[in-house]
Amino acid sequence: MFKKIGPGVLVAAAFVGPGTITMCTLAGAHFGYALIWALLVSIIATIVLQGMAGRIGLVTQNGLVDVVRTELKTPWIRNVVIAIVLGAILVGNAAYEAGNIGGATLGLEQLLPQQQIKPFLPAIIGTVIFLLLWFSSYKILEKIFVGLVGIMGLSFVISAIITQPSIAGILKGMFVPQLPEGGLLTVIALVGTTVVPYNLFLHASLVKEKWNSINDLKTVNWDTIISIGLGGLVSMAILITASAAPISDINHALDMAKSLEPLFGKMAVYFMATGLLAAGITSAITAPLAAAYVASSCFGWQGGMQNRKFKIVWGIVLLCGVVFLSFDIKPIEVIQFAQVANGILLPVMALLLLWVVNKKSVMGENKNSLLQNVLGITIVIFAIFLGAKSIFKVIGLF
Known part of the structure; x- marks a missing residue:
């Protein structure tokens, strides 16, 4: 079974990052179990x-x-779509990378008692991620992710069980x-942190890295369903844990862990910190990787993960995250632009996906069924709706 698990794990790890953890914490702390349905809808959509x-x-x-790029025959439409995709992914992932590394840093701070090394943690984590991406092949990364996602899942599920929900x-x-x-707005945020546009690019690229036969389609489908379903279970576990935490002021996920400590002991903090560390590292790896795959496809680079230009792209995204965090830069404008860009990108990519997957010239007998189209159109x-709300929120109309 574990040999068949693959790209879906990386996708699940990508959306269960520090941002998702924080939003699930807010949802659970403010609304209890009332918004679990929004996570369920998000997981089905994903x-x-x-x-x-x-x-x-x-x-x-x-x-x-x-x-x-191949299927869009009109040059100006093709160029506009590629420009939107490239801009949204590169800027968005560079902006959010600081949050990913920041989440891993917060988790590690709770596990390491040595105060003197804390200022260097972002650089240390960034270096570890750099070495993993530089020297690892897809197969090695896959094994690392299975391990990290397992740790993350156990940490958060145990935290939820401790609260006796x-x-x-x-x-x-x-x-x-x-x-x-x-x-x-919390519902919109929960969906927005789960249905992530860059994961669509990451998934397609990673599937072709692992499988090359149409006979593997059933395996691909089960990998997607099981991995993303488990990712959704982790998100729900975080929300359930937060609903038991007596907190009102929340800045990040560890506020929940600290508030649970008087009720459930120091182990609550350790489990949450371990989960946050694993979530931060996995998201901090997948964000640069997705950006590099998108750039590679846009410019037609060959050689996959070993291509020098491919490595330069993920290196720049990773460096942006470390720099923003190490120098306490608040890239608010960049993040707001990224939110607008992703708000545009999600419906654009959902429409393009639906269009491509219905083309018999591309998909042959594997084009969408009626049920898949109904779900896709919904x-x-x-x-x-989600994209419009996020854009209006950023520009102050909502």
């Missing part, structure tokens, strides 16, 4: 979209941008949708 991206990668043996309350929150007062409508 499985559907990532399933399409993985199928395209397997059938075409190309990255997502390669396929879109109400099973009836969880089931009600999952299957009886509610929208508490002030909960709309997600596209929701993505347009």
Whole structure:
């Protein structure tokens, strides 16, 4: 079974990062179990979209941008789409990389008692990630991710079990949708941190790295469903844990861990810190990797992960994260631009995915079924709504 697990694990690790952990913490602390349904919807949407991206990668043996670039015949439309994709991914991932490394740093700070090395932790973590990306092949990274995701999952699930949650309350929150007062933006944020545009590019590229036969389609589908489903379970565990924490002022996920300490002991902090460290490292690896795959597809570079230009792109994204964090730079404007760019990118990519995966000339007999199209169109409508809300929020209209 473990030999068949692959790219889905990296996708799950990418969306369960420090940002998702913080949003799940906020949702649980402010609304209890009431918004678990939003996570369930997010996971279903992610499985559907990532399933399409993985199928395209397997059938075409190309990255997502390669396929879109080939199928868009009108030059100006093709150039506009590629410019939006490239700009959103490079700027967005560089801006969010600081948060990924910051999450790993917060986790490590709780596990290391030595105060004197804390200022150097971002640089240390950045160096470890650099070495992993520079010297590792896809197969090695996959094994590392399976281990890290396992640690992360166990840490957060054990944290949730420690709080002795109400099973009836969880089931009600999952299957009886509610929208508490002030909960709309939290729902949008939960979906936005789970259905991540750059993961679509990452998934298609990684699928073709691992599998090259159409006979592997069933394996690809199960890898997507199981891995992303487990990622969703981790997100729910964080929300459930937070609902038991007596906190009002939340800046990051460890605020939850510290508030749990008087109730459940120091082990709560250790489990949360370990999970946050693993989540930060995995997201800090996948964000630069996705940016490099997108750039590689846009410019037609050959050689995969060993291409020098490929390494330069992920190196720049990683360096931006370390610099922003080490010098306490607050890249608010950059992050706001990234939010706008991703708000545009998600519906654009969802539409392009749906279009490509219905083209018989590209997908052959593996094009979408009626049910997949119904789900896909529903997600596209929701993505347009989500994107519009995030853009309006940034420019102050909402």
